[in-house]
Amino acid sequence: MSFLSIFYALLFYFATGLLVVGLGYKIRQYAKTPAPLKIPTTPAPVTKGGVVIRMAKEVVFFYSLFRSNKWIWLFGWLFHITLFVVLLRHLRYFTEPVWWWVDLLQPFGKYAAFGMIAGLAGLWARRFLVDRVRYISAPSDHLMLALLLGIGISGASMTFVSHTDIVSVKVFFLGLMRFDLQPLPSDPLLLIHLGLVAALMIIFPFSKLLHAPGVFFSPTRNQVDNPREQRHVAAWAVAEFESAGDQQKNNT
Amino acid sequence: MADFEIPKIKNYLEIPAVQEDVMAHSSPFIAKPPHQAGLGFPEELVDDWENKAIEKMGDLLGKYRSFQVYLDSCVKCGACTDKCHYFIGTTDAKNMPVARQDLLRKVYRRYFTFAGKYFPKLVGATDMTKEVLDEWYSYFHQCSQCRRCSVFCPYGIDTAEISMAAREIMDEVGLGQKYCNEIILKAQTIGNNLGLPERALADTLIDLEEEVEEDTGLPVKYPLDVKGADILLVTPSADFFAEPHIDGLIGYGKVFHEVGASWTMSSKASEAANFGMFIGSYANMRKLAMRIREAAIELGVKRIVFGECGHAWRVAYSFLNTLAGPFDFLDPNYPVPQHICEFTHGYLEEGKLRINKEENDHMRLTFHDSCNVARGSRMGPTPGGQFEIPRKIIKAVCNHYYDMAQDTIHDATYCCGGGGGLLTDDLMEIRVKGALPRMQALKTVVDDHGVTNMAAICAICKSQFTKVLPYYDFSMDMIVSVHQLVSDAIVLTGSEQEKELDGVEDDEAEATAE
Numbered sequence: 001m002s003f004l005s006i007f008y009a010l011l012f013y014f015a016t017g018l019l020v021v022g023l024g025y026k027i028r029q030y031a032k033t034p035a036p037l038k039i040p041t042t043p044a045p046v047t048k049g050g051v052v053i054r055m056a057k058e059v060v061f062f063y064s065l066f067r068s069n070k071w072i073w074l075f076g077w078l079f080h081i082t083l084f085v086v087l088l089r090h091l092r093y094f095t096e097p098v099w100w101w102v103d104l105l106q107p108f109g110k111y112a113a114f115g116m117i118a119g120l121a122g123l124w125a126r127r128f129l130v131d132r133v134r135y136i137s138a139p140s141d142h143l144m145l146a147l148l149l150g151i152g153i154s155g156a157s158m159t160f161v162s163h164t165d166i167v168s169v170k171v172f173f174l175g176l177m178r179f180d181l182q183p184l185p186s187d188p189l190l191l192i193h194l195g196l197v198a199a200l201m202i203i204f205p206f207s208k209l210l211h212a213p214g215v216f217f218s219p220t221r222n223q224v225d226n227p228r229e230q231r232h233v234a235a236w237a238v239a240e241f242e243s244a245g246d247q248q249k250n251n252t
Numbered sequence: 253m254a255d256f257e258i259p260k261i262k263n264y265l266e267i268p269a270v271q272e273d274v275m276a277h278s279s280p281f282i283a284k285p286p287h288q289a290g291l292g293f294p295e296e297l298v299d300d301w302e303n304k305a306i307e308k309m310g311d312l313l314g315k316y317r318s319f320q321v322y323l324d325s326c327v328k329c330g331a332c333t334d335k336c337h338y339f340i341g342t343t344d345a346k347n348m349p350v351a352r353q354d355l356l357r358k359v360y361r362r363y364f365t366f367a368g369k370y371f372p373k374l375v376g377a378t379d380m381t382k383e384v385l386d387e388w389y390s391y392f393h394q395c396s397q398c399r400r401c402s403v404f405c406p407y408g409i410d411t412a413e414i415s416m417a418a419r420e421i422m423d424e425v426g427l428g429q430k431y432c433n434e435i436i437l438k439a440q441t442i443g444n445n446l447g448l449p450e451r452a453l454a455d456t457l458i459d460l461e462e463e464v465e466e467d468t469g470l471p472v473k474y475p476l477d478v479k480g481a482d483i484l485l486v487t488p489s490a491d492f493f494a495e496p497h498i499d500g501l502i503g504y505g506k507v508f509h510e511v512g513a514s515w516t517m518s519s520k521a522s523e524a525a526n527f528g529m530f531i532g533s534y535a536n537m538r539k540l541a542m543r544i545r546e547a548a549i550e551l552g553v554k555r556i557v558f559g560e561c562g563h564a565w566r567v568a569y570s571f572l573n574t575l576a577g578p579f580d581f582l583d584p585n586y587p588v589p590q591h592i593c594e595f596t597h598g599y600l601e602e603g604k605l606r607i608n609k610e611e612n613d614h615m616r617l618t619f620h621d622s623c624n625v626a627r628g629s630r631m632g633p634t635p636g637g638q639f640e641i642p643r644k645i646i647k648a649v650c651n652h653y654y655d656m657a658q659d660t661i662h663d664a665t666y667c668c669g670g671g672g673g674l675l676t677d678d679l680m681e682i683r684v685k686g687a688l689p690r691m692q693a694l695k696t697v698v699d700d701h702g703v704t705n706m707a708a709i710c711a712i713c714k715s716q717f718t719k720v721l722p723y724y725d726f727s728m729d730m731i732v733s734v735h736q737l738v739s740d741a742i743v744l745t746g747s748e749q750e751k752e753l754d755g756v757e758d759d760e761a762e763a764t765a766e
């Protein structure tokens with residue numbers, strides 16, 4: 001087995017491990033941290049079902065962003081929706097047999113790469129062209145876009161310019177999933193693509209990519225507007241202020 | 253008139269080019285030792301404050317999900333950058349919501365994240381230094397916690413949550429704001445923000461009764477500390493003295509009188525506003541809220557109604573039940589608490605109030621949605637009732653009503669510029685500049701529809717506009733209370749106004765006879 005295959009195998013185990021543990025840790029942290037006060041931005045739904053709809057509108061259509069800024073929405077939504085298609089299309093490397101609907105996506109799904117690249121390019125252009133966005137951009141914000149563009153361009157180059165042996169790629173990844181190491185083709189484009197993907201996975205739990213789980217835990221978006229009907233109080237507040245004696249005093 | 257440049261109202265609202273640090277000089281007076289101590293904070297900046305600040309930040313991260321999630325989630329997409337009235341009015345880069353958050357986020361990253369610990373330059377992380385603290389003190393007092401940015405953020409990141417946390421951290425290391433902390437202490441010890449003792453309140457209310465009796469010929473009561481009344485009215489203390497607030501209070505009293513409600517105010521809970529929210533202090537906010545609970549119990553009331561006040565209504569609607577509940581000793585048939593607009597609107601809908609709209613014909617009105625009512629609360633049973641109900645009231649008592657531009661009302665409303673603990677003379681520059689977007693929208697309806705007056709349901713908005721309107725060449729009495737309009741148009745049973753109206757035929761007969 002080549003050093004390269006072993007290196008990439010270890011890299012992906014490491015990246016996957018970090019992604020799962022890191023993301024799991026953050027999600028657990030978000031879930032366990034109490035939201036002591038009712039702070040939905042109103043008008044807000046008055047039922048749980050309403051909140052699900054509100055959240056779906058945000059996650060699927062970026063509704064608030066649409067209200068906010070049409071350019072960011074256009075580029076941002078294009079990037080995310082095409083990223084989503086690209087990722088679904090990639091499922092074929094990890095499933096055998098390939099699910100029928102993933103198969104269905106293949107012929108036209110590959111063009112999503114262009115949408116993804118265009119969206120990222122538009123977002124990046126804003127970081128240079130709009131003075132307000134330039135001011136708030138840190139090096140990491142540029143690097144994140146560079147990283148994703150690198151992944152997109154290297155991937156698209158394989159799809160549209162210089163093909164790799166995707167059958168072997170699949171054998172390699174299916175092997176990884178069964179702890180059975182298989183050789184990885186050594187085209188530079190593939191190695192670049194996979195190297196950057198691993199980097200993305202590693203960075204994910206330590207970066208602003210936490211917006212993906214974060215959005216679901218945002219109290220201004222996920223709370224039901226019913227403070228008058230239902231008393232909402234955090235455990236720490238009860239412990240700090242409503243000990244038995246205190247409450248008795250309050251009631252007299 | 254001012255030692256700073258007053259922004260110009262243009263034909264449309266312009267998003268300015270960013271400038272750096274042009275408002276860095278703006279800082280409120282620092283709280284004095286007794287006010288700090290009174291609220292349970294250190295008297296002055298403590299030794300080792302850097303570590304204490306980080307410690308407090310850690311504490312808040314564990315207590316507030318909003319704080320934790322919002323510090324992690326921002327992707328710097330830029331959607332919020334042109335949404336803050338203080339940015340639009342000042343052009344200072346650090347008044348862009350994301351930049352304001354970053355003042356705190358860069359410290360969070362340095363001490364609480366892997367990337368910030370090991371690659372601070374890469375992610376823009378910095379140590380907690382005196383410069384950072386000074387910047388916090390300046391720019392977290394250039395945020396009125398109005399939540400407009402939160403509406404437009406794809407994740408709902410709420411800068412108010414961040415600036416409340418920043419203020420709490422600063423208080424905790426001994427650097428508090430004079431205006432807020434002094435007021436909170438007054439409200440906690442005397443019962444209201446103005447520090448009016450029971451005697452002064454009682455005297456004012458007697459004067460008020462005389463005034464109303466003279467006008468209407470009816471003994472309309474403004475009761476204080478009446479045990480056994482049904483309704484406890486909690487209203488901002490500005491309603492007892494300031495213009496146009498007091499005209500609103502007169503209006504509440506007339507409505508109560510007309511529907512035969514048994515009601516009272518309380519000297520103990522003579523303040524609806526809860527400045528504890530501005531400094532992000534759960535403990536202080538709770539202390540203030542508990543006074544209302546205690547007053548309700550002592551007076552034995554069945555319901556609690558709140559007067560016109562924006563942040564007050566947010567705390568009341570959204571937090572009162574949390575802070576001082578459960579209110580199981582009150583009548584479950586009514587929401588706790590209820591807004592005076594909900595109360596009046598209900599009777600208007602039922603047709604129980606006789607209205608002579610012509611009394612308000614000298615005015616052409618628009619309505620300013622107060623930020624914390626619009627984005628932090630509700631009225632009525634359905635979402636958005638906080639927009640509809642006040643408008644329905646105005647339209648029920650006035651013939652001429654015009655909304656301002658869509659992107660400046662409802663949940664996109666602009667703050668008056670004086671909310672969140674900024675309503676103090678030492679922050680006049682930021683207040684005037686922050687009012688620009690609202691003044692712009694007002695100018696448009698003045699020009700297009702001949703609007704003469706703007707109604708509001710917030711004590712802070714009313715005080716702020718009274719002060720700021722003249723800077724933009726408007727008259728200070730353009731701002732009116734919603735219940736002032738009700739007060740002027742309501743025809744009380746048996747009043748002089750009723751006689752005058754119903755006596756019209758007689759008068760006419762007399763006129764022709766002459």
Ligand code: HEM
Pocket residue numbers: 058059060062065072075076077079080123124141144145148209211212213215327328329406407
């Ligand atoms: C629940 C899933 C997700 C939601 C709802 C979501 C939503 C958003 C929104 C609303 C923005 C701001 C607008 C924009 O710049 O596009 C954004 C930005 C961004 N998202 Fe996501 N996202 C999700 C998942 C992801 C994932 C999985 C990635 C990467 C692998 C990602 C990468 C990014 C990046 C890099 C930006 C910043 C773009 C810039 O620099 O302007 N997102 N996301």
Ligand code: HEM
Pocket residue numbers: 083086089090093109110111112113116148151152153154155156157158159160163164166169173193194197
């Ligand atoms: C372990 C994970 C991944 C593997 C094994 C992988 C592998 C590949 C391969 C072999 C291709 C070429 C397909 C062809 O020639 O038809 C490709 C294309 C592509 N990859 Fe990946 N990739 C992975 C993860 C990702 C991720 C996370 C992204 C996005 C952030 C991405 C974005 C793309 C794009 C945009 C293309 C071109 C369009 C397409 O064929 O769908 N890849 N990838």
